[in-house]
Amino acid sequence: MSDLGWIDAALTSARPQAVAALLRYFRNLETAEEAFQEACLRALQKWPVNGPPRDPAAWLILVGRNFALDEARRKSKQTALPDEDLLSNTDDAETALADRLDGEDYRDDVLRLLFVCCHPDLPSTQQIALALRIVSGLSVQEIARAFLVGEAAMEQRITRAKRRISQADVPFDTPGAVERAQRLSTVAAMIYLLFNEGYSASGGELHIREPLCEEAIRLSRLLLRLFRGDPEMLGLNALLLLQHARAPARLDVEGQIVLMEDQNRLLWRRDLIAEAFALLDKAVRLKSPGPYQIQAAIAAVHARAARGEDTNWHEIDRLYALLETIQPSPVVTLNRAVAVMKCEGPEAALKMIEPLEVTLSSYFHFHGLRGGLLMQLGRNEDARIAFDKAISLANTAAEAAHIRQHLDKLMNEGKKRKTN
């Protein structure tokens, strides 16, 4: 890898930590970002010549902080600029700062940075866009492409979101244990949304957007490194790894959805699955189950089955039942119905989802599953209506195409019956 490539990787991986520390220092997101940008520019000048600093994040924080202080001084015309050499000779200061970075402050810094992106006034897509811009450092162009909107529209969306949070109160006190746990769970939810945005794209031609999934995994690993003993962070990380492990098998060469049962499991990424199992083993020892851990456990049941027909559906049903008790939601019940269909048949599953019709009337997967169950029960006309409804609600071309296959099958059966 070239020098510049390496610097790029170092800047990207140091970014959350550095911007977070600068935010604590200046208490202003814009100043923190500007300071970081400037520090990156200097890194691009200095590092190829001097080699990489011992601690890139500490170097960037120090240089960024000095720059922003100079700017503030220059604006208030108090003193002249300091000597550039003084600024560049950061060895001692870097060491001192690096020592502090290893401490507890820093994890609260990164958590705070992610937390400000999750301002409750912001719609979730804006929270995600903001986190990708500020924490991950993706360009507006990259984010716009990921969300399939124009660059100008995304720029405006991010600017508006930033303005919103600049007016909000950002909590700078060191959080107490309860507050920290609340922030962590808010941030975890945002990371999960980010992952799902990539896992099952909410619009457009592309059904999977891997970069978003990878970024979500990167952020969840970062948080887990900071909060190593948190069972739900272990669960979230394991869940994302297990879902992402299936990515190479989820679409066929034509971009059509392949159902999990029909996927070529040899394509599943065993390295990610093994890592997730290791994380789940750790989580189990902590004896504090939560929604992410249970969902990861469900994904793990799938990952353990060598073939679709080897899946332990009774275990999945049991896990969904547990999830229903600690986090009841119609979507959880809908998912459980799939396990019930496998264990008890389509009639029991249909009975289970009928009461959900009111709440999930505009949910693609509800009508898709309902159509599938009705088809299994031979109620083809009802199935066709349900599938039509599903197509009208499909989020991506691949989802619509998948349902159309079912419809084609029904049509063919209809034809056969007529000719017979």
Next chain:
Amino acid sequence: MLYAVICYNSEAVVGAWSKEKDDAVMDHHKGVLAKFAGKGKLGPVARLMPTTTATTVRTGREMMVLDGPFAETKEQLLGFYLFDCETLEEVIAAARELVSEPGAMEIRPVQYFNPGNQLLAETK
């Protein structure tokens, strides 16, 4: 002399590699290792999972099981190789060949070696 060559790098950097990049690095390593294996100079090799999967058992007054790796450091222990080399120069040359990314390889002569059961075929 048997030497352990111990690989360190920032997990934050390595963890952000794309799958293609990671595969390319592993292919490079496998190429170098195959060369030494061919000469009968290669012992066991291991790549470790991220430190997020680590658990540490510590003894003091009482035994404690802790989440996380032995030490919180800026660069993490990623894996190790075992080489059978005549001289320090030879193993340094091996380490240089392995390094394709900025990072560090620590070279430590081995005092006691037990190859254990041959239960491990090459896995990913």
